[in-house]
Amino acid sequence: xxxxxxxxxxxxxxxxxxxxxxxxxxxxxxxxxxxxxxxxxxxxxxxxxxxxxxxxxxxxxxxxxxxxxxxxxxxxxxxxxxxxxxxxxxxxxxxxxxxxxxxxxxxxxxxxxxxxxxxxxxxxxxxxxxxxxxxxxxxxxxxxxxxxxxxxxxxxxxxxxxxxxxxxxxxxxxxxxxxxxxxxxxxxxxxxxxxxxxxxxxxxxxxxxxxxxxxxxxxxxxxxxxxxxxxxxxxxxxxxxxxxxxxxxxxxxxxxxxxxxxxxxxxxxxxxxxxxxxxxxxxxxxxxxxxxxxxxxxxxxxxxxxxxxxxxxxxxxxxxxxxxxxxxxxxxxxxxxxxxxxxxxxxxxxxxxxxxxxxxxxxxxxxxxxxxxxxxxxxxxxxxxxxxxxxxxxxxxxxxxxx
Amino acid sequence: xxxxxxxxxxxxxxxxxxxxxxxxxxxxxxxxxxxxxxxxxxxxxxxxxxxxxxxxxxxxxxxxxxxxxxxxxxxxxxxxxxxxxxxxxxxxxxxxxxxxxxxxxxxxxxxxxxxxxxxxxxxxxxxxxxxxxxxxxxxxxxxxxxxxxxxxxxxxxxxxxxxxxxxxxxxxxxxxxxxxxxxxxxxxxxxxxxxxxxxxxxxxxxxxxxxxxxxxxxxxxxxxxxxxxxxxxxxxxxxxxxxxxxxxxxxxxxxxxxxxxxxxxxxxxxxxxxxxxxxxxxxxxxxxxxxxxxxxxxxxxxxxxxxxxxxxxxxxxxxxxxxxxxxxxxxxxxxxxxxxxxxxxxxxxxxxxxxxxxxxxxxxxxxxxxxxxxxxxxxxxxxxxxxxxxxxxxxxxxxxxxx
Numbered sequence: 179x180x181x182x183x184x185x186x187x188x189x190x191x192x193x194x195x196x197x198x199x200x201x202x203x204x205x206x207x208x209x210x211x212x213x214x215x216x217x218x219x220x221x222x223x224x225x226x227x228x229x230x231x232x233x234x235x236x237x238x239x240x241x242x243x244x245x246x247x248x249x250x251x252x253x254x255x256x257x258x259x260x261x262x263x264x265x266x267x268x269x270x271x272x273x274x275x276x277x278x279x280x281x282x283x284x285x286x287x288x289x290x291x292x293x294x295x296x297x298x299x300x301x302x303x304x305x306x307x308x309x310x311x312x313x314x315x316x317x318x319x320x321x322x323x324x325x326x327x328x329x330x331x332x333x334x335x336x337x338x339x340x341x342x343x344x345x346x347x348x349x350x351x352x353x354x355x356x357x358x359x360x361x362x363x364x365x366x367x368x369x370x371x372x373x374x375x376x377x378x379x380x381x382x383x384x385x386x387x388x389x390x391x392x393x394x395x396x397x398x399x400x401x402x403x404x405x406x407x408x409x410x411x412x413x414x415x416x417x418x419x420x421x422x423x424x425x426x427x428x429x430x431x432x433x434x435x436x437x438x439x440x441x442x443x444x445x446x447x448x449x450x451x452x453x454x455x456x457x458x459x460x461x462x463x464x465x466x467x468x469x470x471x472x473x474x475x476x477x478x479x480x481x482x483x484x485x486x487x488x489x490x491x492x493x494x495x496x497x498x499x500x501x502x503x504x505x506x507x508x509x510x511x512x513x514x515x516x517x518x519x520x521x522x523x524x525x526x527x528x529x530x531x532x533x534x535x536x537x538x539x540x541x542x543x544x545x546x547x548x549x550x551x552x553x554x555x556x557x558x559x560x561x562x563x564x565x566x567x568x569x570x571x572x573x574x575x576x577x578x579x580x581x
Numbered sequence: 582x583x584x585x586x587x588x589x590x591x592x593x594x595x596x597x598x599x600x601x602x603x604x605x606x607x608x609x610x611x612x613x614x615x616x617x618x619x620x621x622x623x624x625x626x627x628x629x630x631x632x633x634x635x636x637x638x639x640x641x642x643x644x645x646x647x648x649x650x651x652x653x654x655x656x657x658x659x660x661x662x663x664x665x666x667x668x669x670x671x672x673x674x675x676x677x678x679x680x681x682x683x684x685x686x687x688x689x690x691x692x693x694x695x696x697x698x699x700x701x702x703x704x705x706x707x708x709x710x711x712x713x714x715x716x717x718x719x720x721x722x723x724x725x726x727x728x729x730x731x732x733x734x735x736x737x738x739x740x741x742x743x744x745x746x747x748x749x750x751x752x753x754x755x756x757x758x759x760x761x762x763x764x765x766x767x768x769x770x771x772x773x774x775x776x777x778x779x780x781x782x783x784x785x786x787x788x789x790x791x792x793x794x795x796x797x798x799x800x801x802x803x804x805x806x807x808x809x810x811x812x813x814x815x816x817x818x819x820x821x822x823x824x825x826x827x828x829x830x831x832x833x834x835x836x837x838x839x840x841x842x843x844x845x846x847x848x849x850x851x852x853x854x855x856x857x858x859x860x861x862x863x864x865x866x867x868x869x870x871x872x873x874x875x876x877x878x879x880x881x882x883x884x885x886x887x888x889x890x891x892x893x894x895x896x897x898x899x900x901x902x903x904x905x906x907x908x909x910x911x912x913x914x915x916x917x918x919x920x921x922x923x924x925x926x927x928x929x930x931x932x933x934x935x936x937x938x939x940x941x942x943x944x945x946x947x948x949x950x951x952x953x954x955x956x957x958x959x960x961x962x963x964x965x966x967x968x969x970x971x972x973x974x975x976x977x978x979x980x981x982x983x984x
Binding site: 302320323450482484485488489500 | 600601603604607608610611612613705711712713716717720721722723724725726791850853865866867868869870871872873874875876881882884885886887888889891892893896902903905
């Protein structure tokens with residue numbers, strides 16, 4: 179019998195209990211022993227809940243129970259969750275989490291601690307929900323030198339951009355739709371400003387590099403500046419707009435990590451990833467491209483990933499599973515040094531200046547639109563592009579990178 | 582230091598040596614120790630080859646070397662490969678293989694033997710080349726009750742169908758192109774008749790069910806009967822034709838497994854999988870759909886998967902990793918009992934008879950084509966459909982299932 183504890187009886191926590199209850203036979207068979215939820219820690223009571231008798235309010239009950247070897251931390255935040263996780267790992271108990279904020283911030287520290295205490299810190303659910311991307315990077319694509327990861331890691335922004343592309347909704351309408359459907363929170367900042375994707379990218383890039391990629395150093399740009407007009411120009415050129423998280427392992431050992439909206443060809447495999455779906459394209463030096471696609475969020479897919487971690491911990495009791503993510507900081511590449519093409523929209527009367535400043539690019543106009551035009555530059559360094567935009571005062575209305 | 586042996590210095594065997602050589606640092610770091618190829622068993626000599634000094638001709642050298650704990654069987658076939666694998670596992674040496682024929686036939690037997698001898702039999706490369714689908718089913722999607730797998734598992738047939746769809750090539754032209762590019766063998770039977778996909782589906786279905794799904798009992802139909810005309814009707818209706826391998830875990834405990842060409846909507850995620858790419862769509866009861874996509878064959882992607890297995894074996898020396906695939910036969914569901922819609926082409930003068938026999942369906946005609954027509958039936962049992970077709974003598978020219 180494997181007794182586990184669940185910290186936090188919110189959306190993911192109740193999902194964990196549900197997955198273990200509903201798939202009890204499969205879970206126990208894969209774990210090699212029966213898996214049972216002994217404690218659910220929450221500040222609240224849940225009168226009438228089928229698991230009412232497991233609800234406790236004192237963390238020490240879990241910490242001091244020698245029969246609890248695996249704990250799911252699904253409470254979120256970096257306060258109590260940090261303290262609890264440290265104490266559990268120090269006591270040699272494995273921790274499985276969906277808390278991406280905590281993993282991005284303290285993953286290296288917890289992995290080091292788990293290795294020293296012969297237990298495990300696992301976080302499959304922290305990136306891509308139910309898509310097994312963490313385990314694939316850690317245990318499947320191990321013979322590869324992974325060169326880059328290009329991913330749609332935030333379902334909310336992907337939903338909003340899909341609506342804007344398909345129905346010509348403007349950003350505000352699409353956000354409202356997302357909120358009505360429960361895909362976006364009332365305060366959507368973490369999603370639409372790219373912070374959520376940034377944390378997930380920090381985790382993925384750290385695992386690929388084996389060193390710590392600090393989320394605070396990742397260039398992060400949200401989707402709030404994208405307009406319906408941008409989509410009209412994109413469509414004319416066979417392009418789509420997606421919010422991408424990109425982690426590139428550079429030849430010089432540095433990591434180029436960024437989260438931003440990008441224009442990409444309709445033929446690109448990520449272009450077809452719509453609505454709340456996530457996808458991760460991993461490029462390895464032997465494999466070429468592999469793509470993982472699925473629901474990046476949601477109660478049950480996320481809980482399923484947490485429970486898969488529980489099973490893995492059960493199969494490795496007393497044994498630390500190698501996971502290379504050192505505390506040493508990875509060298510960050512400077513985004514402004516990278517070269518790429520850009521799209522910009524500018525006021526109609528600046529067309530001559532834009533075409534001169536960005537010689538070698540291409541203007542396009544929308545039928546019936548006379549006060550502005552679109553322009554695709556040739557390949558330029560970001561800092562060069564920035565300087566040129568700045569030199570033209572307020573001529574440039576919006577700008578989006580091309581993949 | 583982890584010393585390994587490679588059985589067979591053909592395409593995959595030389596790929597394994599190349600991956601370990603080229604990604605030596607990554608491979609050794611992930612394995613926790615340096616990985617080195619000590620022996621390469623082949624009947625031939627390779628004068629001038631950089632690994633010439635590792636080539637041996639006597640299998641017993643490997644079997645009797647106590648420092649060899651991991652062996653890659655990449656020689657293919659079910660004769661010597663079977664004997665060698667048995668002897669190695671009996672001696673407690675782990676075996677990693679790309680030999681899908683052997684895995685499909687003896688997987689359950691070898692897994693049982695490996696468990697008894699505290700070593701491992703791993704076969705990530707046997708399905709989907711470099712796509713980590715075996716490991717995902719075994720170690721990542723473990724909290725799921727997997728309901729079905731729908732997959733494009735053969736790159737050769739997918740390439741041929743892609744050419745037929747895109748350029749209107751007929752089957753013979755497309756096959757010739759595939760042969761010229763090295764995607765199809767001179768004798769293409771194993772690919773175009775579906776046998777290769779059938780073996781891979783047997784492996785995947787066995788792992789999902791946990792019982793043995795015999796390849797010989799899987800309904801298997803090739804693509805040789807698909808014509809350019811079929812694609813023209815498909816296009817008119819927004820459909821594509823793909824060779825699919827489907828494994829469905831039925832409510833009654835049986836497994837419905839089949840390999841056949843299917844018509845599916847252009848909007849279906851597998852419709853966009855083109856050329857030699859493979860993709861596996863797994864449907865779980867908690868996760869919903871997850872898709873894995875990548876190169877399903879090729880020297881380096883396949884070798885990368887074999888080496889990932891070597892690393893996993895290195896991390897689990899003396900410990901068997903749970904892999905549930907019992908020797909007990911899974912109950913096979915009867916394909917003729919399943920219900921679906923069908924497309925058929927028939928001679929023009931039988932239109933009235935077809936429309937009467939398959940009442941509730943829909944005829945379509947191609948502009949300028951007068952000697953035949955297409956017809957989509959309503960949902961029918963396969964055996965009912967078969968009987969109705971038979972009742973009309975030689976009226977029906979071709980028939981394809983709808984997904």
